[in-house]
Amino acid sequence: MTQAPARRRTGRRQHDREIVALAVPAFGALVAEPLFLMADTAIVGHLGTAQLAGLGVASALLMTAVSVFVFLAYATTAAVARRVGAGDLQSAIRQGMDGIWLALLLGAAVVAVALPTAPHLVDLFGASDAATPYAITYLRISVLGIPAMLVVLAATGVLRGLQDTRTPLYVAIAGFVANGALNAGLVYGADLGIAGSAWGTVIAQCGMAAVYLVVVLRGARKHGASLRPDAAGIRASAQAGVPLLVRTLSLRAILMIATAVAARLGDADIAAHQIILSLWSLLAFALDAIAIAGQAIIGRYLGAGDAQGARDACRRMVEWGIAVGVVLGILVVITRPAFLPLFTSDPAVKDVALPALIIVALSQPISGIVFVLDGVLMGAGDGPYLAWAMLITLAVFTPVALLVPVLGGGLTALWATMTLMMTVRMLTLWLRTRSGRWIVTGATR
Incomplete structure (x- = not known):
């Protein structure tokens, strides 16, 4: 026992x-x-x-x-x-x-x-x-x-x-x-x-x-x-990259839409949005590092035919993603008063940014799960699913984000919509990993 x-x-x-x-x-x-x-x-x-x-x-x-x-x-x-x-x-x-x-x-x-x-x-x-x-x-x-x-x-x-x-x-x-x-x-x-x-x-x-x-x-x-x-090998590499290209373009579209919406909210809002987006990108580097580890580790386990090892590694990396997300969220809350003056002295920009930063902090554990599962499925070569999942996320995010200037709530509402986007991504990725369909062993998928 x-x-x-x-x-x-x-x-x-x-x-x-x-x-x-x-x-x-x-x-x-x-x-x-x-x-x-x-x-x-x-x-x-x-x-x-x-x-x-x-x-x-x-x-x-x-x-x-x-x-x-x-x-x-x-x-x-x-x-x-x-x-x-x-x-x-x-x-x-x-x-x-x-x-x-x-x-x-x-x-x-x-x-x-x-x-x-x-x-x-x-x-x-x-x-x-x-x-x-x-x-x-x-x-x-x-x-x-x-x-x-x-x-x-x-x-x-x-x-x-x-x-x-x-x-x-x-x-x-x-x-x-x-x-x-x-x-x-x-x-x-x-x-x-x-x-x-x-x-x-x-x-x-x-x-x-x-x-x-x-x-x-x-x-x-x-x-x-x-x-x-090798023409066949180059062609195969290109084919494997197409779904990931669709995924990347969909994510870029989401970020561009968010910036366009922030610009419609006013000068203080777009200024605060750019500051928050730079912080969000920096936090993403920490989480993406775990995702990169996931790509390499999961690919190796599946290539070795060790499906259980891949499942166990996935589970452990999700735990890491959540833990790092919690730590990052706490750091965002603690450092808010010192962080904003590094970028602006405008009280209006600070007032707009402070509540939005709370949303960013609360969403970090979700982001941790998303980045890890994204890396796991990439390591498994599950690009087509990642493409479809991101297109679904884009379809959900776009109308909600465009309603922010109409319904009100300002930049805080916009970043709540960004959290919704990450939640949708988390759900689509979690459903895939739970299904086990990503587990295809062997030297090639």
């Missing part, structure tokens, strides 16, 4: 060690990514308001483009982890190479479209006459780094699938340091202005991609994996 609880405790400790070993470095790498933009903003901001405005427009376009292709990391992680679990490292790395080749093809397509259309893209964002030339300059140079950025996404997925989140952390830190040094040197030392900032970032991104490729190529040589592009 005492052996079963002891085995459960041992199993939980094993899962805890795996989750921590993968999630902590993943969190560091995730946090390092937005620091690139912060470094660019700090350096370009001293050139003038027009330059900073141009950077803002160009960065929004670039970040949108890259976020659309985040499936390169997610799909590759799941596919590689399955093969690792099956003990076939050669096929695992071969699968990863297919994802990297797909990243290069997509990156080349983005460059081909964005270079000639840069002025039109900037115009769509309504940049001022003063900011437009700076935005076009930054965009045209920075878009040359898109293939490298997409290779970084795909290669990160390869390493995560191989249960390695430390290397992406080290590369991200080195890339951030190099980006800051290059930006400062080219902007001020070489007197290249905003173009120097763009070139510095492109060089740093290419350096990061080169490091990743060296690591993957070493693994390929070690395990005898082919490096040549």
Whole structure:
């Protein structure tokens, strides 16, 4: 009678060690990514308001483009982890190479479209006459780094699938340091202005991609994996990514709708919304780190044919998601008075933001469950269900959010609607995991 609880405790400790070993470095790498933009903003901001405005427009376009292709990391992680679990490292790395080749093809397509259309893209964002030339300059140079950025996404997925989140952390830190040094040197030392900032970032991104490729190529040589592009493998990687692309676009649509609604509420509301959204995104990094661990761990268990291990890992990660969500919620409540003055001194903005922050704090345990289950199903390769679930969430969220300006309640009501959105996501993901239909064992799904 005492052996079963002891085995459960041992199993939980094993899962805890795996989750921590993968999630902590993943969190560091995730946090390092937005620091690139912060470094660019700090350096370009001293050139003038027009330059900073141009950077803002160009960065929004670039970040949108890259976020659309985040499936390169997610799909590759799941596919590689399955093969690792099956003990076939050669096929695992071969699968990863297919994802990297797909990243290069997509990156080349983005460059081909964005270079000639840069002025039109900037115009769509309504940049001022003063900011437009700076935005076009930054965009045209920075878009040359898109293939490298997409290779970084795909290669990160390869390493995560191989249960390695430390290397992406080290590369991200080195890339951030190099980006800051290059930006400062080219902007001020070489007197290249905003173009120097763009070139510095492109060089740093290419350096990061080169490091990743060296690591993957070493693994390929070690395990005898082919490096040549394989049309069938690339096509399979693209097909696996389509549902995750639909999921990502649906989530982006939700965030855009929320911002548009906040803008209709008034200047104080949209200002407070942007502050809260930045905090919400930061909190998401902590929860997404657990989800990344989930992708790698679940994929490995299913690839090894261990369905019970996958269920147990899922259960333990949900417990982690809830616990981290509770801690984050408490931190939001405690730090509210100190957090808001960092972003605004306007009493009206603070008054609007304070009650909305309570909603954000209360919703963190829900967010914890959502991120974890999202990662579990990604690791299981259950992309089609994730796409449909997010489309359902978008369909529920949109009419409710659009009613906020009509029915009243201001920003607090809008963030209550965001909590509704996360609750719908939680329910759809919970129903799927409870059904067990996501558990498909073997090296491929």
